Amino acid sequence: MTEQQLMALLPFMVLAAASIVIILLIAFRQGHTVIQVTGFLLMCLVIFAMWYVRGVLPQTIAPLLIVDGFGALFTGLIVFCVLVVGLFSYIYFEEREENPREYYILIFLSTLGAAILTISRHFMSFFIGLELLSISLYALIAYLRTRNNAIEAGIKYLVLAALTSAFLLFGMALIYMETGSMDFAVIAQRLNAAGKSSALFLTGFGVMMVAVGFKLALVPFHLWAADVYQGAPSPVASFIATVSKVGVFAVFLRFCQELHLQNNSAVMMLISAVAILSMISGNILALRQQNLKRLLAYSSIAHFGYLLVAFLPGNNTGVEAAVFYLTAYAITILAAFGIIILLSPGEKDADSLSMYRGLFWDKPFMAIVLTVALLSLAGIPLTAGFIGKFYVLTAGVEQRAWLPVIVLVITSVIGLYYYLRIISTIFADSPVTIQKERSLNQFFYTASYAALVVLTLLLFGIGVMPAVIIQGIKQFLVIDR
Amino acid sequence: MILIWMIIILLAGGILCWLLSKSNSPAIKWIALLAVLIDLVLLLNIWLQHGQGLTANTGNWMIQYQSAWIPSFGISFHVAMDGLSLILVMLTFFLGTLAVLCSWKEIEKRAGFYYFNLLWTLAGITGVFVALDLFLFYFFWEVMLVPMYLLILIWGDKNRRYAAYKFFIFTQAGGLLMLISILALYFIHGAQSGTYTYDYLSLLGTRIDPSVAKWIMMGFMIAFVIKLPMVPFHNWLPDAHSEAPTAGSLILAGLLLKTGAYGIIRFVLPLFQQYAADIAWWAMLFGVIGVIYGAMMAFAQTDLKRLIAYTSVSHMGFVLTGIFAFREIAMQGVIMQIITHGISTGALFVLAGMIKERLHTRDISQMGGLWSYMPAMGGAAMLFTMASLGLPALGNFIAEFLILLGTFQANPTFTVLASTGLVFSALYSLRLMQKVFLGPPNAPHKVNDISGREFIILAALSISIVLLGLFPQAVLDVAGKVISNKLYVIR
Known part of the structure; x- marks a missing residue:
């Protein structure tokens, strides 16, 4: 391994070291605050390291990893999400759990898994990353074990994730059998040489799709989503919604790009079927939902359906659209969950829609943030979500993928209904005052508020001036080639 | 530039009203009134300056302003005004002034936020009437929607929630179809000329395959006839109009419906001449x-x-x-x-x-x-x-x-x-x-x-x-x- 390759891995090593540092801190009996601050600084360090090594990219670390602009972009997004999630975690766990410290180890390990996914170019690293991500998540989901739904959600996720991991391995084995390699690039070569894709490869890919679809909560593998979102602690739910999905989507995107699957009509048919089903069922399931966390789960199913529409073309516009959409979506969902976390009273989460009645007249700041987030999810102009949806539609129309595009439009009109339902609840008369008796740590409350302000400004900023972000994404993606 | 200032004045006035909402002072109303009146005066000024030349020198844009917005997509901030826009914007500010005046006593509760929404709706409508970039047009088309929705939702009558939903969803459905049409037009024009742009004046010259053109035109038409409204798409109108507060009804009837008519005249007829005749x-x-x-x-x-x-x-x-x-x-x-x-x-x-x-x-x-x-x-x-x-x-x-x-x-x-x-x-x-x-x-x-x-x-x-x-x-x-x-x- 050359020095440059080592350099390129620096951010990931810092990320791996973060968990160890936290373990050491716990061993030395440091408090929650110290761990939180250290964790925050370490994540900043990861981003800094990423910026520092940008000159040496791209680097292939054969056979498992490749650190390129694509990977850096997704890792940056992941670490950004973890920064925000970590910040929100403090006030959430400080009042619910006497011992929230191990939580941070798990979070960072899980992040490492997601980060590895973004830079993997081999089935091995794909699987390692995915398992690292999942195994930490089992514990994270059930972290508040005294709660009713927590264990149920944890077990549900555990059983299904284990099952789908088996599917993933089986799919990989089938593809290996066909091509004799686990390296994405080599697989691509062999497939090219063979001319047309064999039934074995298609079966393998289809079986792998089960695992990917599970992680991204795509229909028909979405059954866990609502329960896990509801049962998991809110910061963990936001983690699943952002970090875990971004990581898996990144590796899936890289795999399909590398293999030029957009030229394979059978695969594309499969993906567009999944996309259409996800858009339809996600939006319809969310319609009558009274629980905000469950509703966000269903809406995320729909949103990943939209994302697959951008993914279908497989050209540059598609990749840019996907990255942009994910960025906008992550920021939006973090803002929404941030509000849920801040509003949650001690015992349970603020997930019932009735708790948001008239929020605007009681806590205008939070109501505005939540409204902006919902409008962004609905794709209304001035917000990042609009540009994201516009980008996705652009990619779809460019490739004349009319059916998915039309379905996208129709389902997002349906989706509008439930976003409006929440917004009209927020603006309803006769507010319900949410009792929050204590504010334990003024500093972290202020910090969380500041984070929400930043997220909201980002939503508006990207919505009004998307050129900056688009330019940035393009520059990073160029590093690839 | 003056066109942008007119929109900015409305937007800024709205934000100012909102910021003052805590105090609930009468100043809020005056700010709102002032913002619309300034715009009205600015516009009258334009009319006096350019109005005479119109008869002689026609078809030309009196005022134009263009600057890059999202260059990678070929989107620019292109606004312009001709006689048609002038008249409609005039109507906007005239009715806008009256809308503020007729809310004077009616709205006591949460006045700051109310005038914020009112002014932002007006800003969106103004934007629709002057936008010459199709993306920008769509942008304003949607921007006017949310504050109008809130006006109906918060200050409306008994059945306001239902009316507000219906209004929003009908309009949004049409809007998204229009967006697809805009995108299709964008790519067809791009493939023909090599320059990808949303600029109205460039897109005017696009030659479209007849089989496709019909569909693209229908996307535009549906958005506009929902707003107009044309039977059988009129369903949202009686609910929205009757539940909205007075100023809301005034704006809906006086201005929002006109955006539909304006859209047909400005976009459908010139872009799809023969097909419109069909x-x-x-x-x-x-x-x-x-x-x-x-x-x-x-x-x-x-x-x-x-x-x-x-x-x-x-x-x-x-x-x-x-x-x-x-x-x-x-x-x-x-x-x-x-x-x-x-x-x-x-x-x-x-x-x-x-x-x-x-x-x-x-x-x-x-x-x-x-x-x-x-x-x-x-x-x-x-x-x-x-x-x-x-x-x-x-x-x-x-x-x-x-x-x-x-x-x-x-x-x-x-x-x-x-x-x-x-x-x-x-x-x-x-x-x-x-x-x-x-x-x-x-x-x-x-x-x-x-x-x-x-x-x-x-x-x-x-x-x-x-x-x-x-x-x-x-x-x-x-x-x-x-x-x-x-x-x-x-x-």
């Missing part, structure tokens, strides 16, 4: 159906605001028929109708709001004999119902007469049918007057006649409707040459 027969048919259906429904209503709302459906049917007659004279009538309908129906909604403020009901059966208490308001109501039924010397007569004159050349049958709409409109108008203002007094208690502020509002509206009836040439001069352009008239 659907002309159908469009005129639906327009005529709208005229008759709207009038009959209006006659059957017992809710005062719903009644007025259905008259809008009827009047907008004339607009649709007139546009697709493809005759210059009909198009002039359409422009007149857009303005006079905004004023007369807006005025009726203002009157309905005033009555509701006094009687706390919209139910016509609980009214009656109001003239004896409020002769001044009764007089104004008489004037505007007469305008609405198309009495000569008032603006609406000119408009509808010109439209019928134009459509007669294109399709006599439809013209005859549309003319019966005028008879129906006499029916509902007279019924309205009789039930509300005449007959035995039915009011539970004595009500006061109009106040000084209300007098100003009604006076402004009355004067303009009479002036439009007597001197329509002023309007036709400004917009006339724009629409005599061959882009809008086939033969």
Whole structure:
């Protein structure tokens, strides 16, 4: 391994070291605050390291990893999400759990898994990353074990994730059998040489799709989503919604790009079927939902359906659209969950829609943030979500993928209904005052508020001036080639 | 640049109102009023500067401003104003001023946020009327939606939630279809010319494959006829109009509907000339159906605001028929109708709001004999119902007469049918007057006649409707040459 390759891995090593540092801190009996601050600084360090090594990219670390602009972009997004999630975690766990410290180890390990996914170019690293991500998540989901739904959600996720991991391995084995390699690039070569894709490869890919679809909560593998979102602690739910999905989507995107699957009509048919089903069922399931966390789960199913529409073309516009959409979506969902976390009273989460009645007249700041987030999810102009949806539609129309595009439009009109339902609840008369008796740590409350302000400004900023972000994404993606 | 300033003033005024909402001071109203008045003055200034040159030098844009916005997509911030835009923006600021004035007493609760929404809606509408980049147009098209939604949702009547949803979802559905069409147009033009752009003036020259063009045009059309509204897409209108607060109804009827008509004139006709001609027969048919259906429904209503709302459906049917007659004279009538309908129906909604403020009901059966208490308001109501039924010397007569004159050349049958709409409109108008203002007094208690502020509002509206009836040439001069352009008239 050359020095440059080592350099390129620096951010990931810092990320791996973060968990160890936290373990050491716990061993030395440091408090929650110290761990939180250290964790925050370490994540900043990861981003800094990423910026520092940008000159040496791209680097292939054969056979498992490749650190390129694509990977850096997704890792940056992941670490950004973890920064925000970590910040929100403090006030959430400080009042619910006497011992929230191990939580941070798990979070960072899980992040490492997601980060590895973004830079993997081999089935091995794909699987390692995915398992690292999942195994930490089992514990994270059930972290508040005294709660009713927590264990149920944890077990549900555990059983299904284990099952789908088996599917993933089986799919990989089938593809290996066909091509004799686990390296994405080599697989691509062999497939090219063979001319047309064999039934074995298609079966393998289809079986792998089960695992990917599970992680991204795509229909028909979405059954866990609502329960896990509801049962998991809110910061963990936001983690699943952002970090875990971004990581898996990144590796899936890289795999399909590398293999030029957009030229394979059978695969594309499969993906567009999944996309259409996800858009339809996600939006319809969310319609009558009274629980905000469950509703966000269903809406995320729909949103990943939209994302697959951008993914279908497989050209540059598609990749840019996907990255942009994910960025906008992550920021939006973090803002929404941030509000849920801040509003949650001690015992349970603020997930019932009735708790948001008239929020605007009681806590205008939070109501505005939540409204902006919902409008962004609905794709209304001035917000990042609009540009994201516009980008996705652009990619779809460019490739004349009319059916998915039309379905996208129709389902997002349906989706509008439930976003409006929440917004009209927020603006309803006769507010319900949410009792929050204590504010334990003024500093972290202020910090969380500041984070929400930043997220909201980002939503508006990207919505009004998307050129900056688009330019940035393009520059990073160029590093690839 | 001045066009952008007009929008910015509205946006900034709105934010200022919101920031002051904690104090709940009367300053909020004044800020809102001031913001709209400044814009009105700026616009009058433009008219005085450029208005004269118009007749000689036509089709040109009086003011244009363009700067890059999202260059990687070929999106620019391109706004411009010609005669058509000028008239519509004028109407926007005029009705906007009145909207602020008629909210003066009605809105006591949460005034800051209310005026924020009001001003942002106006800003969005202004943007729609001046945008010359299709992306920008869509952007403003949607921007005006959210604050209007909130206006209905928060300050509306009993059934406001339902009405607000319906309004938003109908409009958004049309909007998204339009977005797909815009994207398709963008790619077709890009593939032809090599430059990918959303600029209206560049896209004008696009040659589109006939099989595709029809679909692309339908995307635009659906968005616009929902807003217009055309029967059978009119469903959202009676609910939204009757549940919205007075200023909301005024803006909805006076301005939002006009964005649909404007969209057809500005985008559908020039971009898809031949294809628009292909659907002309159908469009005129639906327009005529709208005229008759709207009038009959209006006659059957017992809710005062719903009644007025259905008259809008009827009047907008004339607009649709007139546009697709493809005759210059009909198009002039359409422009007149857009303005006079905004004023007369807006005025009726203002009157309905005033009555509701006094009687706390919209139910016509609980009214009656109001003239004896409020002769001044009764007089104004008489004037505007007469305008609405198309009495000569008032603006609406000119408009509808010109439209019928134009459509007669294109399709006599439809013209005859549309003319019966005028008879129906006499029916509902007279019924309205009789039930509300005449007959035995039915009011539970004595009500006061109009106040000084209300007098100003009604006076402004009355004067303009009479002036439009007597001197329509002023309007036709400004917009006339724009629409005599061959882009809008086939033969």
